[in-house]
Amino acid sequence: MMCRALRVSRSGFYRWLSCPDNRWKLKRQLITASVLDVYATFKARYGAPRIAKELAALGVSCSKNYVANIMHREGLRARNGKAFKYSHHSSAMINVAGNVLKRQFAVDKPNQKWVTDITYIWVKDRWLYLATVMDLFSRSIIGWSLDLTMTEKLNTDALQMAFIRRDIAPGLIIHSDRGVQYRAVKYQDLIRSKGGVVSMSRRGNCWDNAVMESFYSRLKVELIYAEQYRSIDEARSGIFEYIEVFYNRLRRHSALGYVSPAEYERICA
Template sequence: MDTFATYKARYGAPRIAQELNALGVDCSVNYVAHILKHNGIRARNGKAFKYSPNTEAMTGVADNLLKRRFNADGPNQKWTTDITYIWVRDRWLYLATVMDLYSRSIVGWALDTHMTEQLNTDALQMAFKRRAIENDLIIHSDRGVQYRSNRYQALIERHGCKLSMSRKGNCQIN
């Protein structure tokens, strides 16, 4: 009981048994656990860990404007964008694409050895150059850090488009 008190009731049977054995008192974990239980003593283990999402992971997240409506009545109304990995010889390459949901054609793309916001902005800039866009074009992506970057979102805003992102945990729908 002295060892239990010495460690401010934080040590349970395994640690108490270890301390007692180090002091030369032969005992097993089960024996110490039995004594603690018999006397109604339990270790205080502090507060349980509570997960809360990192605030940085929620920065720059846009509403889901697309809401799984993946068809469009005409061109340049809804675009989706995503990144895929391609193994080439001895390394990964990253391909960012922008697809028009009306024609299902790729209207912009970029390929690089690094997955950065530059990769996404290059693909989007190609799409803007190749297409005459109208206001209210929805550009939909997952919540990846590249899509939440200020530079990427500013590019979309400068062109009068609306940013849309999948809801949490639904990155596969892009």
């Protein structure tokens, strides 16, 4: 009766009903991945209203209630939510460095100030973690690493790539947040072995590393949300192309007078 009223064939309806990835399920999967990604990007600071606003700004249309339903199903709560419980550990203050950078993002020479961070990328049914290192002089990504686990090896590998690519001198400032990976002894020893200076953002202040946060925001909008990768290999290939081909060599950067990082370094050289 319903098929007759809606003027659709019974066979077509049952085929749609039995399809494991019908369009509604697929839409929910895609939006769920976006919600998880925004939640992780803003480090559990955003609840459903703000996540819905963030998704709308990124071109993903969904209501606050729809986001709240997904968060409830995934067991996510914002830090300001009534049910969120803080867990204080004394280890959170171990190996914390001072904020040497102090938001002084302007640099007149390469390899004077680097910034680094880690972001989460949701791929199909699991997280992929990306660590990057940026030279503030040209805003070029000079080191990066992808992994399925977020350990000190992730950010150490990214830093090692940057050291291989660049000639550095003692006094180089390398700034990050206070994440446990950046407080690791092995990571900080690597910096100091090169004559570098460890710098960290103040507690809970993402603006102290605003340039790196801005890069991740553009990466998500211009690549991750648009592509919705279905496999780790696809994501790796896409991220490689975005960083090494598009962003570093082609993308015009407003802070550089609308030339690419590579072109800016060529002009200044």
